[in-house]
Each structure stands twice: as structure tokens, then as C-alpha cells.
Amino acid sequence: MFESQSTNSRTIDSEGIVSILPRRQSIILALCVVLFATLTSLGAFAASTSSRAPVGGASPDGAARQPQATETEPVSRSPADPATTAGHERGSEDPARPVIEKVEPAEVTRGADVTVSGSGFPPSREQIEIRLDEHKIVPREVDPNGKWFTFVAPTRSSEQDGAEATRKDASRADTDISRLGSYRVSVFVATAVKKDAPTSWVPAGGRAHRLRILPDTEGQLxxxxxxxxxxxxxxxxxxxxxxxxxxxxxxxxxxxxxxxxxxxxxxxxxxxxxxxxxxxxxxxxxxxxxxxxxxxxxxxxxxxxxxxxxxxxxxxxxxxSRVDKRVPLWGAAVFVCCVVVAIVLMASRTTKLVSGETLSRWGALFFDKETQSYSVGMLQLYLWWSAAIFGYVYLTVARSLVQGNLDLAPLPDRLPGIVMISSSTSVLAIGITSVRGPKGAGGIKPSLLDFVTVGGLVAAERVQFLIWTVIGVTSFFLLVVLHDPARIQDLPEIPEGFLYLMGISSFGYLGGKFARKSGPVIESVDVAPPNTPPQSGPPQSPQSIELRIRGRNLSRDAGVYLDDELAKLARGTRPETPEMDDREPNGEYAKLLSLRIETADPQWPTRPHEITVRNPDGQVAVGRVVPRGNVS
CATH class of the missing domain: 2.60.40.10 (Immunoglobulins)
Structure with missing residues (x-):
């Protein structure tokens, strides 16, 4: 019975287990599926995370992986730590992607240090290449933890950046960085320290970084x-x-x-x-x-x-300037010389003197036929016109060839005025000469003394007139020449006071010319004209010779000198004036003066002699006695 009960009990238990087992298996099976799916998801997540950055945890071979240093939490390891060394070697097979976070300072002068901060930079200088726009720069110092590196802003376009750069670095550095301003900073890293190693661009965290190179200056430009x-x-x-x-x-x-x-x-x-x-x-x-x-x-x-x-x-x-500095000066001088030479070539060749000689072309420019002497009025006219032409040509050449202004140069306000005074003085002098008569001729040939003398007498009004003319013309010439051809914009301004002074000087010259009496002018001297029969028989002792002096403004009371000695008139004779000068309104002067002199030299009529006529006012005229044999 005991056995029967036991058997029944097992049977009952067996039937209960059988009836209960399907529900438990279902629950267990579902839990296993959920657990499997969870483990599978965790494995995939771990795999994806490990591909981006190494993390702490178990390695595939079961060894514990050492934690890596991060940007915000650097880990200090001893180089002798085997775990650190092993971990670095394994990490280098799959390095973290470098990133630029800061470039500071953002503005530097040449030669200053620049620091680039970020993460993941290679520890070797040979693996890093900095580019300012398209220009390559090598780093100067690199953080072994890959957190930063430095480089030097270029000091010269012809120098290698970084004083400590090696010869290999110099071959990689760009030496053509010369401009100032803003540059975009880019970084490229190589995967290995070897030639032709593949490189990759390093992204900037957030935005592109720029570096501005400033000049090393002092003070405001x-x-x-x-x-x-x-x-x-x-x-x-x-x-x-x-x-x-x-x-x-x-x-x-x-x-x-x-x-x-x-x-x-x-x-x-x-x-x-x-x-x-x-x-x-x-x-x-x-x-x-x-x-x-x-x-x-x-x-x-x-x-x-x-x-x-x-x-x-x-x-x-x-x-x-287009031309040399001396070109305006030489150009103006050559132009004036050409004008003067042209006038000289056009001068008459037939200007003859009382002596019978022909006057040179240069002397003909200043020669006054009325007085048989040089005219100070003509001289000052030529001087002022030459100064005006020289100055204007100088100014035009300077403005055109030196300054580049291709236009006609302006004339100063008072230059035409002083040229007008000069021209008017010459015209009025000619008019006074035609009315009052010419001044004394002076020497037998024109000389420079004619510019300051009247009939051999020094005239104060001519002296001051010549002095002020020379001062004015010389000053004008010097002021023009001393002007820098590149800066001259106008001819020297003639002061108003100087213009008045020149007017007063001209008035004084003309006043003296008008007030002074006309002087003697000798045109010819004849001995024994053809209508005088020659004497027969032996010559008388002393011999009596008749001289006929033809000219202008010859006074009956004039003193006559032969060869610088007072002529000895024949006894009982006096100078005669058979022909009066009809151009003299007062009837005081003659144009023919006849006198008879005595000489003991029988050859006197056949030799040339110098004769001087001195009027009572002191003005003189010198002529030459024509020998009788030369009279035609």
C-alpha cells in the first residue's frame, strides 16, 4: 500500500509537472530571447564606440585596456610604464581624429610665436604641416600629448620660418610669405614619419581660424x-x-x-x-x-x-622728370642764341664808319647811324627781350618735359609791363634824337664807352639807366635759373616797386637826352677838294691847307684838333659855315665846316690824320682826314 501510494504520488507529481512544464518553458524561452537581444545590442554599441575612440574596458584578448588622455583631462604617464607604452602602440593603430580649437594670439607681428591648441595632433613635427592660406609653415614645437603645437610668424619673405628648423624642414617651408594681413590657418597631418605619407586635413572646431600678421612699427604711419x-x-x-x-x-x-x-x-x-x-x-x-x-x-x-x-x-x-635737370636751361639758352644769331645774320653788311671801315655784324645790332656810336637804348631793349624770351622758353620746357604739363606757360603780370617800358624807351629815344638832334659821336670808332657817354662826356642819366637795366636783367635771369625745373610754375614776379623804378630810370634817361644839346657828328673830312686848283711852284712855308668837315651839329666856335693837337689856323682866317644844318631849328649848327690851317710839312696832305671837333658844350666827334690822293 505504501508502494502503491508512492507510485501514485510520483504519478500525480509527474502529471502535475507535465501539466505545468509548458508554461515555465515559455517564460524561460522568452527571457532568454530578451537577454540575447540585449547582449547583442550592447555588443554592437560597444563595437561602434570602440571604432571612434578607445575606452576603458576589456580587450579582445582579455587584458585590461589602459584609459587614454582626453582634452579636458590629460593623463600623466611615466614613459617606463609598460601599460602606457603598450596602450600608445595599440592606440596609434587607430588614432583619434585631430581637431583645432584655438589659434592664439589672433594678431601677431613677424617673428612672434603662435600656438595652435586642440586634440589628436601627432607627436612628431615631421607629421604636421601648417598652411597660412596656401603658404606652408613648419611647426617649431609640438606637445607630445598631441594637445598643441607652436610655429613662428614669418620674419622675412626670404627666410625660413622658425630658427630651429632643420634642413629637411626648410625644404617643406614656403619662403614666399611677404604680405601683411589676414591668413586662414589650416593644419594637415601625416599618418607616418616618412616621405610621401598620406596626409589629412584637420577640421576646426566650430569655425575657421584666421591669423592676422601686423607690421612691427612705432607710431602712426x-x-x-x-x-x-x-x-x-x-x-x-x-x-x-x-x-x-x-x-x-x-x-x-x-x-x-x-x-x-x-x-x-x-x-x-x-x-x-x-x-x-x-x-x-x-x-x-x-x-x-x-x-x-x-x-x-x-x-x-x-x-x-x-x-x-x-x-x-x-x-x-x-x-x-622725362629729361635731365639741365635740359630747360640749355634749351632756353640755345633758343635765345639762335634768335640772336638769326638777327645778326640779317644785319646789314654795308654799315660803314667815318674811318671807312665796315662795322661788324655784332656791332651793327647796337649801332646808331645818327650818332655813329652804340646806343644804350638798343642795348637795354635787347637785354630785356632776351630775358623775357629766355624765361618763357625755360618755363615752357620745364613744365612740358620735366613736369609733364603739355601747355603754354603763363606770363607773369608785370613782365609785359617792363618789356613795354623798355620798348617805349627805345622808341622815345629815337623820337627825341630826330627832334633835338643826335648826341656827339665821340671816338672815331664805336666803343663800349658809348653806352655811358655823350660825345665823349660821361652822362649820369645814361650810367644809372644802364646800371638798373643790368641789375634787373641779371636778377631776372638768376631767379629763373635757380628755380627747380620740376617746381617752377610761373616766371619770377617782378615787384611793383621795381617796375616803378625802371620807369623812373627810363624817364631820367629820356629827360637827359631831351635837355642836353645835340653834339657834333663827323661824316667826312676832305683836303683840297677837286674844284680847288693845285698850287704851282715850290710849296709855301708854312703851307696853307683847306679842310672841309662835313657832318651834323658842327659849331662855328668849335675847337678843331689835328692828331690830338690844336689846329693852327691860317693867319687872318676863322672857321666858316657855308652850309647850315637845316635840321637844327635854332640855326646854331652847320653841316659843313670849312677852315684853313697852316703846316710846315709838305707831305701832310698825302698822309691820313685824325681830326677832332669839340663843340662849346664839350661834346666831341672824331674823324679821319682823307689824303688828297684818295679823293675821287
Whole structure:
């Protein structure tokens, strides 16, 4: 029964288990499925996370992985720690992607250090390449933890960036960084330290980073002066620009002429600069030397500025001449000489003197036939006209060829006035001579003394007139010549007071000419005219000779001198005036003076002699006695 009960019990239990088992299996099976799906999801999540960055946890081989240093929590490890070394080697097979977070400072001068911060940078300098726009720069120092690296802003366009760069770095560095301003900072990293290793661009966190290179200057950029103000052909030294705010790097100082920037030579040796490139030499922070300026495109007056970075200086005038500085001077002088030579060539060749000689062409310019002497009125007329022509040609050539202004030069207000005074003086002098008669002829030949004398007497009014003429003309010439051809805009202004003075001087000259009596002028001297029968028999002792002096303004009371000795009149005779000068309104003078002299020399009539007629007022005229045998 016991057995029967036990059997029944097991049977009952078996039936209960059988009836209950299907429900438990379903629950267990569902739990297993859920657990499997959960583990599968966790595995996929872990796999995706490990592909982006190494995390702490179990490695596939069961070894514990060392935690990596992050941006915000750097982990300091000892190089001798085997776990650290192993972890770095495994991490290098799958490195973190580098990212740029900051570039500071954002504005630097040349030669200053720049720090690039971020994460994931390679620990070797050879694996990092910085680019400022398209220009390559090598790093100077790299953080072994990959958190930052530094580089040096270029100091010269011709120098390698970074004083500690190796020869291998120099081959990778760009040496053509010369301009100031803003550059975009880009970083490229290589996967390995070897040639031709693949590189990848490093993104910037948030936005692109820029670096502005500023000039190393002191004070505000300003131009004060330039020397010389005119650049002539052949000027190898160029021009010096004085001011403030210039950069110590010569390529930073860019010349700007009339809004046009000129290319600057990147070499410090000007002899190696190519044509069209301006060589800028920094003498100091306050002086620049500009040479090799392309002149052909900048002829004439210009405005020069200097740009340093984003700063532009004030303008300062400078002139680039087409010709040498001496061209206006020589051009004006040659022009005046050509005019004078043309007038001389047109002068009469038949101007004869009382002596029978022919006057030179140059002397004919100043010769007054009425007085048989040089005229101071003609001299001052030629001088003032020559000065005016010279000055105007000088001004025109300077403005056209040096300054580049192709136009007619203006005349000063008072220059026509003084030329008019000069011309009027000459005209009035001729009129007074025709009315009052000529002055005394003086010597037998015209001489320079004629400009200050009247009939051999020094005349004060002629002296002052000549002096003021010479002073005025000489001053005008000097003021014109001393003007810089590149700066002259007008002829020297003649002071109003000087204009009055010249008028007074001319009035004094004309007044003296009008007030003084006319003087003697000898046209010819004859001995024994053909209608006088020659004497027969032996000559009388002393011999009596008749002289006939023909001319103008010959006084009956005039003293006659033969060969500088007073003529001895024949006994009982006196000078006669058979023909009066009808041009003399007072009837005081004759045009023919006849006198008989005595001489003991029988050959006297056959030799030439010098005769002087001195009127009572002291004016003289000198002539030559024509020998009897030469009378036709």
C-alpha cells in the first residue's frame, strides 16, 4: 500500500509537472530571447564606440585596456610604464581624429610665436604641416600629448620660418610669405614619419581660424618729407622718404603712387632686383630709401603714399622728370642764341664808319647811324627781350618735359609791363634824337664807352639807366635759373616797386637826352677838294691847307684838333659855315665846316690824320682826314 501510494504520488507529481512544464518553458524561452537581444545590442554599441575612440574596458584578448588622455583631462604617464607604452602602440593603430580649437594670439607681428591648441595632433613635427592660406609653415614645437603645437610668424619673405628648423624642414617651408594681413590657418597631418605619407586635413572646431600678421612699427604711419622732390633720369640713388610708422621688414612698406601699388623687390640687394620692382631699403623706422622705381610709367608730378598692412599714409608730392635737370636751361639758352644769331645774320653788311671801315655784324645790332656810336637804348631793349624770351622758353620746357604739363606757360603780370617800358624807351629815344638832334659821336670808332657817354662826356642819366637795366636783367635771369625745373610754375614776379623804378630810370634817361644839346657828328673830312686848283711852284712855308668837315651839329666856335693837337689856323682866317644844318631849328649848327690851317710839312696832305671837333658844350666827334690822293 505504501508502494502503491508512492507510485501514485510520483504519478500525480509527474502529471502535475507535465501539466505545468509548458508554461515555465515559455517564460524561460522568452527571457532568454530578451537577454540575447540585449547582449547583442550592447555588443554592437560597444563595437561602434570602440571604432571612434578607445575606452576603458576589456580587450579582445582579455587584458585590461589602459584609459587614454582626453582634452579636458590629460593623463600623466611615466614613459617606463609598460601599460602606457603598450596602450600608445595599440592606440596609434587607430588614432583619434585631430581637431583645432584655438589659434592664439589672433594678431601677431613677424617673428612672434603662435600656438595652435586642440586634440589628436601627432607627436612628431615631421607629421604636421601648417598652411597660412596656401603658404606652408613648419611647426617649431609640438606637445607630445598631441594637445598643441607652436610655429613662428614669418620674419622675412626670404627666410625660413622658425630658427630651429632643420634642413629637411626648410625644404617643406614656403619662403614666399611677404604680405601683411589676414591668413586662414589650416593644419594637415601625416599618418607616418616618412616621405610621401598620406596626409589629412584637420577640421576646426566650430569655425575657421584666421591669423592676422601686423607690421612691427612705432607710431602712426605718416609721411613728412621726400628728398629729392624730383627724380631725374640716371638717378641711381632713388628718393629718401622721411616720416614715421614704417615697418622694419622692407617688403611691408609698399609704395603707392596715384593709387597704384608698385611691386616691391623681395631681395635686400637692390642690384639683384628685376625691372619693374621697387627696391625698398629700411634705413630706420623713420626713413625709407626707394630705388629702381619704374619711371617710364610715372612721368610727371605724382602723389606718393606708403601702405603698411591696412594703414595708408598721407600723400606727398614727387615728380619723375622725362629729361635731365639741365635740359630747360640749355634749351632756353640755345633758343635765345639762335634768335640772336638769326638777327645778326640779317644785319646789314654795308654799315660803314667815318674811318671807312665796315662795322661788324655784332656791332651793327647796337649801332646808331645818327650818332655813329652804340646806343644804350638798343642795348637795354635787347637785354630785356632776351630775358623775357629766355624765361618763357625755360618755363615752357620745364613744365612740358620735366613736369609733364603739355601747355603754354603763363606770363607773369608785370613782365609785359617792363618789356613795354623798355620798348617805349627805345622808341622815345629815337623820337627825341630826330627832334633835338643826335648826341656827339665821340671816338672815331664805336666803343663800349658809348653806352655811358655823350660825345665823349660821361652822362649820369645814361650810367644809372644802364646800371638798373643790368641789375634787373641779371636778377631776372638768376631767379629763373635757380628755380627747380620740376617746381617752377610761373616766371619770377617782378615787384611793383621795381617796375616803378625802371620807369623812373627810363624817364631820367629820356629827360637827359631831351635837355642836353645835340653834339657834333663827323661824316667826312676832305683836303683840297677837286674844284680847288693845285698850287704851282715850290710849296709855301708854312703851307696853307683847306679842310672841309662835313657832318651834323658842327659849331662855328668849335675847337678843331689835328692828331690830338690844336689846329693852327691860317693867319687872318676863322672857321666858316657855308652850309647850315637845316635840321637844327635854332640855326646854331652847320653841316659843313670849312677852315684853313697852316703846316710846315709838305707831305701832310698825302698822309691820313685824325681830326677832332669839340663843340662849346664839350661834346666831341672824331674823324679821319682823307689824303688828297684818295679823293675821287
Amino acid at each position: 605718416e609721411l613728412i618729407a621726400i628728398h629729392p622732390t624730383v627724380s631725374y633720369p640716371g638717378n641711381k640713388d632713388g628718393v629718401s622718404v622721411m616720416g614715421s610708422g614704417f615697418s622694419r621688414e622692407h617688403t611691408d612698406n609698399i609704395p603707392v603712387i596715384d593709387g597704384r601699388e608698385l611691386p616691391v623687390c623681395k631681395r635686400s640687394d637692390c642690384s639683384k632686383c628685376s625691372d619693374g620692382e621697387v627696391c625698398v631699403t629700411v634705413v630706420s623706422g623713420r626713413q625709407l630709401q626707394l630705388s629702381n622705381v619704374p619711371r617710364d610709367e610715372l612721368l610727371g608730378p605724382r602723389e606718393l603714399r606708403i601702405r603698411v598692412g591696412d594703414s595708408l599714409s598721407n600723400p606727398i608730392p614727387v615728380t619723375f
